[in-house]
Amino acid sequence: MTGFVSFIGSGPGDPELLTLKAVDRLKRADAVLFDDLSSGPILGHARPGADLVGVGKRAGRKSPKQHHVSRLLVDYAQESGRIVRLKSGDGGIFGRLEEELTALKDANIPYEIIPGVPSACAAAAAAGIPLTRRLTARRVQFVTGHDVTGQLPEDVNLAALADPTASTVVFMGKRTFPKLLATLMEYGLPSATPAILAEGVSTPEQHITRHTMASLADHLSREISDQPALILYGPLAS
């Protein structure tokens, strides 16, 4: 008799951006495994007595290895009844969901995936802009600014990222942004392309600033805060 795991996208941080289904699963959970960005008031929906287990991963801090998190999830699911695995934003977008799904499949543990509000959508909403525009932004793309080693991924399609007619959102990309811009300029992206730095999206520390690609790269080459951030660029006029 094994348990059942609900993977839940907890949204970008604001507890009011939880879905009704996420709240329902939290209320019924025997154990909740959560990341740093999906903690705080969100966990207040869990019933008293539920196990609340931090498996925090956050840019720039030491954090558990992914295979330890997957192992812990399987261990809990084999012991308890209803497990919630909270992931910030939408779990399917840069949430390392694949590794945990594989671990559960290998252990024959049933699960469901409940989508959430991606932080990219919350960042655009906070900046007052749509990610798609009928005439100027018919494509929107999300990429990660670092691979497992913390470097800019080498195998990503740079021509696609240098397209000035798409809205692009870079996740976890503050440290590598100056290098990304230099590369994208080689592929023809104008350095005057509008860019938005969205830090602490949908938290009390939310801070949204407008730049060009060039001025943002200059800023980030001098000063980087610990706040999780998204970088948006493309046809972003408000």
Added chain:
Amino acid sequence: MTGFVSFIGSGPGDPELLTLKAVDRLKRADAVLFDDLSSGPILGHARPGADLVGVGKRAGRKSPKQHHVSRLLVDYAQESGRIVRLKSGDGGIFGRLEEELTALKDANIPYEIIPGVPSACAAAAAAGIPLTRRLTARRVQFVTGHDVTGQLPEDVNLAALADPTASTVVFMGKRTFPKLLATLMEYGLPSATPAILAEGVSTPEQHITRHTMASLADHLSREISDQPALILYGPLAS
């Protein structure tokens, strides 16, 4: 004295995928302007006596012109207090948000944008797959399969869409998919690339089927249902 408009992404259809903030705004609204895909039980959160105004747009059906919808929104906001403008999925992704924001700005009407669960995230969750994968899908992109004339948009970056290392979600693309595939093959996308047709996502009629690009194009050239659908392709192994 004008009103205040809350643009709300109502999620993909399942009323349980509304956010808590969306429910709060619905309960306090004097009027709710909604699209077809964000109707039904979702509107049950509105208070008795609130004006519920359908401004339905749905693929394949005759629907109000966008400028009429924008005009109606401004008219309501100038008469009433709290207006909710419900948009299916996340309003910033293929929700024609730009036109309505511009209309409100021109009329000096204040607003907020509340993000929602995009239908693309719900489709991937229903298919049991993550949209990003650490080694094989470091980029995810959303595109529309038709422009305002119903044709495949001509100015979209086809090389970006032909990238087999990205997960791509095509919105409203059933009719134009055979033509899209023919074009993407010219750009080198293998016709054996995995594809998923996700119809009626997160509704009681949800139907998810797995294909290759080639077999899906063949299927859609012979038979197209009226169900709204998303097409996912790329490294989509479950």
